[in-house]
Amino acid sequence: MQMLNLTVAPALLLSALGLGTWALPGMGAGVRACVGIALVSMALMVGHSVAGLPLAPLAWGLFGLGLGGLWRCRPVPADLLHPLLVFTAAFSILVLVRGGVSYVPWGDDEFINWLTPAKQLFLARWQFAPHILFSNPSYPPAWPALLSLPSVLAGRFSQDMAGLVPFALHVAFLGLVFDIARSRLDRLSSWGFVLFALAVEISWRLLPLNLLSEQPQVYAESAVFLLLLWTAWAKGEERRGLLAAAGLMAAQGYLIKAAGIVAVPALALAAAWPLLSCWRDLRRRLAPAVFDMILLAAPVAAVYLIWARMAPGSSCSTSLGSYLSVKGIADLAVDRAGPLSEYVRAVAAYYGSYKVPLSVVALAGLGLGLARAASRAAILAVLAYFALYLGALFWSYQTCPVNFNYYLSSLERYILVPLRVLHAVGLMVLALELAPRLIRLRGYTALAGAAILLLAGWQAWRLSHDLAEIGLRDNGRAFAATGEAIVATEPALRRALANRPDKARVLQLAEFGYPYPHYPTRHYLLNSDGATLPFEYCLATGYGESIRFAGLDCPFPNLDQALARSDILWALSLTPALADAVRPFLAPACPADFSGTVLVRGGSGRFACPSP
Incomplete structure (x- = not known):
C-alpha cells in the first residue's frame, strides 16, 4: 500500500499544472501549478463547503479538468529540466529505493485542526451538504480539503497520502521561484538560485515534516x-x-x-x-x-x-x-x-x-x-x-x-x-x-555547475533523511509512540467491542503529561459519521508519580470510579504510579507490565489480561 503513495505528488502537481493551464496558458509551469492549486482550493470551498456538492465527484471532476489542461499545454523537452518535474522525479526514485513512504503524525494541532478534519471530509465524500463538526468550524476549509484530496481520489483514507500534500505544494512554489528567476536569468543560474534558496531554507525543508498550516501559508x-x-x-x-x-x-x-x-x-x-x-x-x-x-x-x-x-x-x-x-x-x-x-x-x-x-x-x-x-x-x-x-x-x-x-x-x-x-x-x-x-566572470559556468551538483547532492541526502524522519519521528517519539500504540492495539479493541451487545465504556491508560492521547484516539477510531466514537471514552494519563483523569464521556469524578464502571481497559503505556492505581482492579494472572494490551472485564468483576 505504501507504494501507492508514490503517485500522490505527481498526480497533484500534474493535475494542478493542467488546471493552471486553462487559466493562464502562457505562464511557466511553476506559476501554472500554483494557480492550479489555488483554483482547486477555491473550487472545493465554493462547490463543497458552500454549495454542498459531494466531495468525491467534485474532486474527480477537477482531476479530469486538470488532465485535460495538461493535454492542452503540450510540454516541450525543456520542461523536463524544470524543478516541478526534477524534484518530483527525485522524490519518486527515493521512494522506490526505500520501498515506500509512510507518515506518522504527531502533536495536538496536526490531529485537531488538520488531519482529523481531512478524515471527516473523506468520510462525508459522497454526501450532499454534509454537516461536519470541525474543532473550529469558522476556519477557512482549504487546507484540510487539500489534505483529504488524495484519499478521496484513492477511495480510502490514508494519513501517508495526506502527509505528502505539503511536498507537492512546496514543489509547485519552487517551480514558481524558478520561473521568476528564469524570466531574467539563464537556466543554470536559475537552478543555482533555487537550490541555494532551499539550502538556506527560505521555505524550510524540501519535504515538510508536519501538516501545520504555516508552511502552505508561506x-x-x-x-x-x-x-x-x-x-x-x-x-x-x-x-x-x-x-x-x-x-x-x-x-x-x-x-x-x-x-x-x-x-x-x-x-x-x-x-x-x-x-x-x-x-x-x-x-x-x-x-x-x-x-x-x-x-x-x-x-x-x-x-x-x-x-x-x-x-x-x-x-x-x-x-x-x-x-x-x-x-x-x-x-x-x-x-x-x-x-x-x-x-x-x-x-x-x-x-x-x-x-x-x-x-x-x-x-x-x-x-x-x-x-x-x-x-x-x-x-x-x-x-x-x-x-x-x-x-x-x-x-x-x-x-x-x-x-x-x-x-x-x-x-x-x-x-x-x-x-x-x-x-x-x-x-x-x-x-x-x-x-x-x-x-560575465571567467569560469562562471564551471563553478556554477559544480555548486549545483553539490547543492543537489545535499538536497538528495536531506530528502532521504526526511523521508525516514516522517516515518520514524525520532524528534517527536513520545507523540509518535502514542499514535503507534493506538494503531497497534486498535484491532484487539475492535474485537472486544464486537463481542459486546451494547455500547461499551472504555478507559484508556497512557503515559503522558496531559490528555494528548484523546486526539489520535478520536482520529483513528472515528465512526463513519465523522463525529462519534464506537464507545464511551475515558482517559487516564500518568507522568512521573502524578495521575490525571479526563472524564471525556464519563460522569465520574475520579479514576477509581471510572475503573469500577468501565467495561474495557485500554492500556497504551504505563507509569509505575498508573499501573499501581489500576492493579487492584486486575485479575491475579495479569503480568507486571500490561501496557500495549486491551483488557475486558470478566465474570469476576476484574479485568482479564489477554493470553500471551
Missing part, C-alpha cells in the same frame, strides 16, 4: 509578492497574467489560513502606488490602477465574503468584525503598554536568533529593490504585509484570548510566516541584481 504569501515583483519588468498581457496569478494566490493564502487577509491592504498599496507617487498624472494612471486592484484583490475579496457569510459557527480569531468592533478597538487601545512591550521584545528576541545572516542579506535585497523605481511598489507591499501581519497578530492575542490563543502562544511558529516571505523576496531581488554580473 508558499502562498511568498508567491503573491514574488509575482508582484515580477510585474516590475513584465509588460502587457504577461503583466496582467501575473497580477491575476498574484490575486489567485492571495485567495489561496486566505483559504489556507484567515491571517492571509492582511495581504489585501498590502496589495492595495502596490496597486495604488502609481497614484500615490505621482499625483500630477492622476487621470491617466487612475484606470490602470483600478484594473490592477481588481486583478489583485477580487479573488480574495470574493472568497472572504462568501466564507464570512456561509461559514458555520463563529470564531473571534477568524472574524474581522471581532477586531473592528468597539470592543476590539477598545481592547487594543486601553492599557496595552505592558503587553505590547512584551510582544515586541519576544518578536525581536526570536528574529535576533533565527537565521540572522539570511535576514541581513534579504534586507539588503529589499533595500536594492526600494532603490529601483520599477520594483519599489512590490517591496513596499512586502514591508507593509510584514508590519500588518505582526500588528494583526498582537491584536489577535489581545482581542481573542481563547484557550488556544493565549498570550504569545505559538508565537515563533506564527511570526516565521512574514519573515520567510521577507527572505524569499529579498533574496530574489539580490539574486536578480548580482547574477548578471557574476555570469
Whole structure:
C-alpha cells in the first residue's frame, strides 16, 4: 500500500499544472501549478463547503479538468529540466529505493485542526451538504480539503497520502521561484538560485515534516509578492497574467489560513502606488490602477465574503468584525503598554536568533529593490504585509484570548510566516541584481555547475533523511509512540467491542503529561459519521508519580470510579504510579507490565489480561 503513495505528488502537481493551464496558458509551469492549486482550493470551498456538492465527484471532476489542461499545454523537452518535474522525479526514485513512504503524525494541532478534519471530509465524500463538526468550524476549509484530496481520489483514507500534500505544494512554489528567476536569468543560474534558496531554507525543508498550516501559508504569501515583483519588468498581457496569478494566490493564502487577509491592504498599496507617487498624472494612471486592484484583490475579496457569510459557527480569531468592533478597538487601545512591550521584545528576541545572516542579506535585497523605481511598489507591499501581519497578530492575542490563543502562544511558529516571505523576496531581488554580473566572470559556468551538483547532492541526502524522519519521528517519539500504540492495539479493541451487545465504556491508560492521547484516539477510531466514537471514552494519563483523569464521556469524578464502571481497559503505556492505581482492579494472572494490551472485564468483576 505504501507504494501507492508514490503517485500522490505527481498526480497533484500534474493535475494542478493542467488546471493552471486553462487559466493562464502562457505562464511557466511553476506559476501554472500554483494557480492550479489555488483554483482547486477555491473550487472545493465554493462547490463543497458552500454549495454542498459531494466531495468525491467534485474532486474527480477537477482531476479530469486538470488532465485535460495538461493535454492542452503540450510540454516541450525543456520542461523536463524544470524543478516541478526534477524534484518530483527525485522524490519518486527515493521512494522506490526505500520501498515506500509512510507518515506518522504527531502533536495536538496536526490531529485537531488538520488531519482529523481531512478524515471527516473523506468520510462525508459522497454526501450532499454534509454537516461536519470541525474543532473550529469558522476556519477557512482549504487546507484540510487539500489534505483529504488524495484519499478521496484513492477511495480510502490514508494519513501517508495526506502527509505528502505539503511536498507537492512546496514543489509547485519552487517551480514558481524558478520561473521568476528564469524570466531574467539563464537556466543554470536559475537552478543555482533555487537550490541555494532551499539550502538556506527560505521555505524550510524540501519535504515538510508536519501538516501545520504555516508552511502552505508561506508558499502562498511568498508567491503573491514574488509575482508582484515580477510585474516590475513584465509588460502587457504577461503583466496582467501575473497580477491575476498574484490575486489567485492571495485567495489561496486566505483559504489556507484567515491571517492571509492582511495581504489585501498590502496589495492595495502596490496597486495604488502609481497614484500615490505621482499625483500630477492622476487621470491617466487612475484606470490602470483600478484594473490592477481588481486583478489583485477580487479573488480574495470574493472568497472572504462568501466564507464570512456561509461559514458555520463563529470564531473571534477568524472574524474581522471581532477586531473592528468597539470592543476590539477598545481592547487594543486601553492599557496595552505592558503587553505590547512584551510582544515586541519576544518578536525581536526570536528574529535576533533565527537565521540572522539570511535576514541581513534579504534586507539588503529589499533595500536594492526600494532603490529601483520599477520594483519599489512590490517591496513596499512586502514591508507593509510584514508590519500588518505582526500588528494583526498582537491584536489577535489581545482581542481573542481563547484557550488556544493565549498570550504569545505559538508565537515563533506564527511570526516565521512574514519573515520567510521577507527572505524569499529579498533574496530574489539580490539574486536578480548580482547574477548578471557574476555570469560575465571567467569560469562562471564551471563553478556554477559544480555548486549545483553539490547543492543537489545535499538536497538528495536531506530528502532521504526526511523521508525516514516522517516515518520514524525520532524528534517527536513520545507523540509518535502514542499514535503507534493506538494503531497497534486498535484491532484487539475492535474485537472486544464486537463481542459486546451494547455500547461499551472504555478507559484508556497512557503515559503522558496531559490528555494528548484523546486526539489520535478520536482520529483513528472515528465512526463513519465523522463525529462519534464506537464507545464511551475515558482517559487516564500518568507522568512521573502524578495521575490525571479526563472524564471525556464519563460522569465520574475520579479514576477509581471510572475503573469500577468501565467495561474495557485500554492500556497504551504505563507509569509505575498508573499501573499501581489500576492493579487492584486486575485479575491475579495479569503480568507486571500490561501496557500495549486491551483488557475486558470478566465474570469476576476484574479485568482479564489477554493470553500471551
